[in-house]
Amino acid sequence: MTKYIIKRLLGMIPTLLVIITLSFFIVRVAPGGPFDGERALPEEVLANIEAKYHLDEPVLQQYGRYLFDVVRGDLGPSYKYVDNDVNYYIFTSLPNSAVLGVVAILIALIFGILFGILAAIYQNSWIDYLTMGLAVLGISIPLFVIGPLLQLVFAMKLHWLPISGWYSTGEGYSTIILPAISLAFAYFATIARLTRSSMLETLRSDYIRTAKAKGMKNSTIIAKHAMKGAMLPIVSYLGPAFAGIITGSIVIEQVFRVPGIGKFFVQSSFNRDYTLIIGVVIVFSVILVVMNFLVDIVYALLDPRIAY
Amino acid sequence: MKEDIKNKENAATNEFDQVVVGNSLTKDAWKRLRKNKMAVVGMVIVILYALISAFAPLLPLHDYDEIILDHQNLGPSFNKTAGELMMENKKKELYFKAWKDGSLVLTEEQSALIVSWIDESKTNSVWNLCLEEGEKQLAAGTFTWSSSDQKTLDKLQKKIDEDIFVDITKIYQGDTNLKKLDSDSLAKVYATMIGLDDTTLILEQTYKEMDAFVFNTIEMDADVKKNLSDEEKATIIDKEIEKLGDAYFEEKLAENLYGKINAQVLRDVTKILENESEEGTISFPYKDTIEVDGLTITVSSSLVNQRHYLLGTDYSGRDLLSRIIYGGQISIMIGIIGTLFSVFIGIVLGALAGYLGGKVDYIIMRIVDVMYGLPYMLIVIICMAIFGRSILNLFIALGIVSWLTIARMVRGQIMSLKNSEYVEAARSMGAKTWRIIFKHMIPNSLSIIIVYSTLRIPSFIMQESFLSFLGLGVQAPMASWGSLISNGVASMTIYPWRLIFPSIAMTLFLFAMNFFGDGLRDAFDPQSKNQL
Numbered sequence: 001m002t003k004y005i006i007k008r009l010l011g012m013i014p015t016l017l018v019i020i021t022l023s024f025f026i027v028r029v030a031p032g033g034p035f036d037g038e039r040a041l042p043e044e045v046l047a048n049i050e051a052k053y054h055l056d057e058p059v060l061q062q063y064g065r066y067l068f069d070v071v072r073g074d075l076g077p078s079y080k081y082v083d084n085d086v087n088y089y090i091f092t093s094l095p096n097s098a099v100l101g102v103v104a105i106l107i108a109l110i111f112g113i114l115f116g117i118l119a120a121i122y123q124n125s126w127i128d129y130l131t132m133g134l135a136v137l138g139i140s141i142p143l144f145v146i147g148p149l150l151q152l153v154f155a156m157k158l159h160w161l162p163i164s165g166w167y168s169t170g171e172g173y174s175t176i177i178l179p180a181i182s183l184a185f186a187y188f189a190t191i192a193r194l195t196r197s198s199m200l201e202t203l204r205s206d207y208i209r210t211a212k213a214k215g216m217k218n219s220t221i222i223a224k225h226a227m228k229g230a231m232l233p234i235v236s237y238l239g240p241a242f243a244g245i246i247t248g249s250i251v252i253e254q255v256f257r258v259p260g261i262g263k264f265f266v267q268s269s270f271n272r273d274y275t276l277i278i279g280v281v282i283v284f285s286v287i288l289v290v291m292n293f294l295v296d297i298v299y300a301l302l303d304p305r306i307a308y
Numbered sequence: 309m310k311e312d313i314k315n316k317e318n319a320a321t322n323e324f325d326q327v328v329v330g331n332s333l334t335k336d337a338w339k340r341l342r343k344n345k346m347a348v349v350g351m352v353i354v355i356l357y358a359l360i361s362a363f364a365p366l367l368p369l370h371d372y373d374e375i376i377l378d379h380q381n382l383g384p385s386f387n388k389t390a391g392e393l394m395m396e397n398k399k400k401e402l403y404f405k406a407w408k409d410g411s412l413v414l415t416e417e418q419s420a421l422i423v424s425w426i427d428e429s430k431t432n433s434v435w436n437l438c439l440e441e442g443e444k445q446l447a448a449g450t451f452t453w454s455s456s457d458q459k460t461l462d463k464l465q466k467k468i469d470e471d472i473f474v475d476i477t478k479i480y481q482g483d484t485n486l487k488k489l490d491s492d493s494l495a496k497v498y499a500t501m502i503g504l505d506d507t508t509l510i511l512e513q514t515y516k517e518m519d520a521f522v523f524n525t526i527e528m529d530a531d532v533k534k535n536l537s538d539e540e541k542a543t544i545i546d547k548e549i550e551k552l553g554d555a556y557f558e559e560k561l562a563e564n565l566y567g568k569i570n571a572q573v574l575r576d577v578t579k580i581l582e583n584e585s586e587e588g589t590i591s592f593p594y595k596d597t598i599e600v601d602g603l604t605i606t607v608s609s610s611l612v613n614q615r616h617y618l619l620g621t622d623y624s625g626r627d628l629l630s631r632i633i634y635g636g637q638i639s640i641m642i643g644i645i646g647t648l649f650s651v652f653i654g655i656v657l658g659a660l661a662g663y664l665g666g667k668v669d670y671i672i673m674r675i676v677d678v679m680y681g682l683p684y685m686l687i688v689i690i691c692m693a694i695f696g697r698s699i700l701n702l703f704i705a706l707g708i709v710s711w712l713t714i715a716r717m718v719r720g721q722i723m724s725l726k727n728s729e730y731v732e733a734a735r736s737m738g739a740k741t742w743r744i745i746f747k748h749m750i751p752n753s754l755s756i757i758i759v760y761s762t763l764r765i766p767s768f769i770m771q772e773s774f775l776s777f778l779g780l781g782v783q784a785p786m787a788s789w790g791s792l793i794s795n796g797v798a799s800m801t802i803y804p805w806r807l808i809f810p811s812i813a814m815t816l817f818l819f820a821m822n823f824f825g826d827g828l829r830d831a832f833d834p835q836s837k838n839q840l
Binding site: 014015018019022023026027136137139140141142144145148149151152156159243246247250251254255265266269270272277280281284285288 | 428430678682683685686687689690691693694766770773774777778780790793794796797800801804807811814815818819822823
């Protein structure tokens, strides 16, 4: 197991290196720079700015310098927001995005698994049809449709929940609910569907029949035996789900005015704020890669058949 | 083969002398697909969408990019014309104003209700109540318009009744389309139109405008630009024009002159039509050719306020129905072309990896693994923001990141086909590698590839609209479902239809597409049922 973990840890390095390199060079070959404003700057000023940010050096040297800084945990200064550096902006907004993402994934997991199991146990009942209906709805409705529609219904018509805002700016914890549900819906749908089908398969397998034959209670069979086997596809789906939630949070943060990291990402892309763009991408990638790593470990722990 | 089956004498028979009909995978799958009701419904809806998009130019729709500022944000309506809706909106506004300054008296409960609605920013409810009560009181005689309001309403009514919209489609001189003429001939045409003998004055004026146009496009510091002397200016402009090239300059010159003629023609034609409509000698919608100043002009004209907008209009008075249809056209097209593009990359790389194996396989699969771990939508967003928001970039950016699954699938297929007899046979007869791959193996896995491509289309459309929603995809005046929804979100409190209709259109299509794709997959690969 230790060997497997070390192998997977080492495997993370090339992925991160690729992402840093790719984003570094994409933003640099692009036409136009961060200092192209409405009016051109005098040459001396531009030269001074470029010298300050080491933009006058050869690209490879810049790349080396940047890699070295990133390894030390320094993502450099922002080109547009001069008051603070990239680390500051990312780590003040990251907690908000993290809360949103964690709540969303929890909602998706808890309700997805719950509905999936119920649908599998009571196959062809109303709860099964409801789950499957929601599942297809979930993958068909884009999250930038479901977000505004929830706002329209629950905030504007029924006045149950605030329409937008975020608790960190003093608007109450109920501000988390709508964005988290919008973000979670698609993943809830997929998880419910996955749970249902793998649960159905597991319930038909031999070891469950054995347990039944031994006179075990139905609830014990499901909680103790079937669950463990049925969870495997869900665990392996968590990787793509994390990726989707990270991307989706960009839109949801915009719709619900959440002061998160996604907002900076879109803005800095328009502004060509090189360091902020790459910084956000690196942070997102690290989160994603670590999550995938954890998912693999959990999977290996859950399934004794996997040789590592 | 088919004739063999029809011709019973030659057909294969079993021991009871019944004709044995072979069943292909496709036939079998089609049978299974037809049994799946939801998949069939999905297929029908998809085909309907495809037909509507394909024949959109033939449908009686208003232009999707025709801006009519009077028609901003009109609500959806089956029976009311644009003019009636405009009148209604104006009345709502005036009744509300009348309530505020006290001339429209409502019961205390109603007033309290309005105040509470205003607090909750339920603008529409306030307006509707004011309109309803106002109309009631107006009919009962307990309320009359103030004279200035009455004047406003009369003016609007006159405008609604009389405004005609004139669209010049083509201008001909004799048999030649004016668009095809060069600048000299255009100048001559314009000269005769405005009653000048020669073109010197016109050309002088046009050249001046061109100079100003060129000067405006030169990138230079604003302060420096302002303080240039006339001579410096002239030299800079001459240099720039030289740089642009004669052909380009001539093209722009002709464009400028054509614009002038067009504007003049539009004025004249509108005057003629207005006169005729007052005399009642023409009926609208009007579509014909008119002779003005020796030019033959193809005109289409309509009483613009008589239009019906089934799904309402957007913020610049464009017809939402036609924008949804044309937007759907673009979204579906992007879905299909993008899928084809990514499938092509996926097939080539997957086939190479599967067939060649060894190092090639290792490298390609490592690339796939690494890319699976990336938040690739972020890369797409960066590319779109930085390299410009054209549709071509959209295809490239999305295509480059979405070939992974197809590549894996094709690789698996190819690997399983690699050791089959017919491939062996081809190899032993000396067929080249690429021939074996593209002539034998890919056609044999094509049905599965097509099925999985169908499943990709909705997610492609979703990604495109995701980008359009962020303002990085399709740009106005073009529309896509994503950009329409994005516009609708901005104003959903007051104009909810602008969010709801595009959302329904898009969701219904994705819904149908998902059912259809799932059905197809189940039909072609029954074992995959209940899996994702």
